Amino acid sequence: MNQPHGGTLVNRIASGAHKTELENKAKSLFQLTIEDRYGADVEMIANGAFSPLTGFMNKADAEGTIEKMTLSNGLLWGIPILLPSGDQHDNIKIGAEIALIKKSSGNVLAIMKVEEKFELDIMKPCTECLSMMISTPA
Numbered sequence: 001m002n003q004p005h006g007g008t009l010v011n012r013i014a015s016g017a018h019k020t021e022l023e024n025k026a027k028s029l030f031q032l033t034i035e036d037r038y039g040a041d042v043e044m045i046a047n048g049a050f051s052p053l054t055g056f057m058n059k060a061d062a063e064g065t066i067e068k069m070t071l072s073n074g075l076l077w078g079i080p081i082l083l084p085s086g087d088q089h090d091n092i093k094i095g096a097e098i099a100l101i102k103k104s105s106g107n108v109l110a111i112m113k114v115e116e117k118f119e120l121d122i123m124k125p126c127t128e129c130l131s132m133m134i135s136t137p138a
Contacts (some may be wrong), residue, residue, distance in 0.1 A: 006052030006075050012110075013046050026099035026108040032088055034109070039102040041081055042109045056083040059118040066120070085117070092117060 004010075014022050034042075044050045057065065057080060060072040065080045083100075085092055092098060092114055100110045 004048065004051040008052045010045065010048045010051045010054050012054065022111055023108050025097075026101075026111055029097055029099045029111065030091065030093075031099045031101050032085060032092065033101045033103050034083065036102060036104050038083055039100075039104075039109050041083070042100055045081070046110065050081060053081055055112060055115075057081050058116050059120070062118075062120060082120075089117065 041050070041056070045053055045055060052075070058072075061077075062080045062082055064070050064072050065077050069076060069078045071077045094114050094117060097111055097113050099108055100112060101107070102109050
């Protein structure tokens with residue numbers, strides 16, 4: 001059997017009584033409604049498709065992925081897995097648990113602990129890539 005990327009297969013899917021407990025807990029938490037595209041990322045994290053990630057990336061992993069295609073631990077990773085908070089950024093507190101709600105259905109997807117909030121200069125890698133394409137001889 002092949003080893004999962006990073007050596008650890010993540011499984012964060014709640015079921016049975018634990019799932020019910022988390023759904024009830026979500027009612028008392030700050031609820032962040034997320035686009036379905038990010039809901040798909042929640043599902044990929046939960047079912048292990050993004051192993052070894054156990055949640056959305058922190059700033060160090062996001063910057064490493066964007067700049068060097070590696071996580072902060074050196075593991076190859078080419079796609080940043082980020083959760084934008086949009087206009088709710090100021091309402092989300094570091095250290096707090098929040099419920100992630102799928103926009104299209106209103107269902108609770110996950111409860112997550114906010115470990116870090118940050119902004120990225122998304123245009124920087126785009127302009128660097130573009131300048132490399134323009135300066136590379138054909």
